[in-house]
């Protein structure tokens with residue numbers, strides 16, 4: 001309870017300070033110091049980190065978006081789960097089964113049309129799960145998940161599929177789009193950089209080693 005009041009108070013003070021450019025520089029410096037101090041204390045050397053990457057409405061297309069189809073609940077479940085299970089077999093927090101799919105589909109604001117499926121030779125080979133956030137600030141979109149079947153990875157599908165996801169979000173009037181990606185996920189980071197995203201923030205998971213991406 002007391003810890004809650006203290007952290008609420010600190011949060012409010014930080015938000016107030018962040019409105020002033022001079023104080024903001026100081027906060028950035030402080031955040032860096034905290035990162036380094038915590039890292040020093042764990043002594044792990046390298047740590048798991050996530051990038052939050054952002055992209056504002058781009059002026060030009062950098063790749064031709066892939067033709068995609070919207071997910072049809074009940075019809076495409078096995079195909080979608082097949083992609084997610086194969087693409088994220090290595091990821092501890094992205095283990096998918098029918099009950100997770102049902103739970104995510106029942107979440108507030110979920111629209112099946114926000115989940116884009118990419119096909120090749122009749123088979124679903126990838127999915128780009130997008131989300132629209134309209135509450136609060138400017139309307140912003142999210143690339144929640146992008147996954148390509150491993151046997152089709154590295155052939156340009158992912159980049160073009162996410163380009164289709166971005167178009168889907170721009171068409172709904174989003175001002176900017178964000179996503180989270182493991183910093184060690186070179187293929188994904190490169191795809192996002194190519195599409196114009198840049199790293200906005202790095203979030204560290206101290207005490208956890210970086211995920212090894214196959």
Ligand SMILES: CC(C)(COP(=O)(O)OP(=O)(O)OC[C@H]1O[C@@H](n2cnc3c(N)ncnc32)[C@H](O)[C@@H]1OP(=O)(O)O)[C@@H](O)C(=O)NCCC(=O)NCCS
Nearest residue numbers: 087146147148153154155156157158159187188190191194
């Ligand atoms: C991330 C993912 C969607 C990218 O799709 P993809 O079709 O494999 O990627 P692309 O072929 O479009 O290539 C993307 C970039 O990675 C590069 N790349 C391809 N294979 C690579 C490899 N083995 N190692 C490093 N980079 C690689 C490509 O050259 C390209 O970079 P460039 O544009 O600078 O040349 C896909 O690999 C995937 O599903 N991975 C597992 C799930 C995942 O990590 N999802 C992202 C987090 S939500």
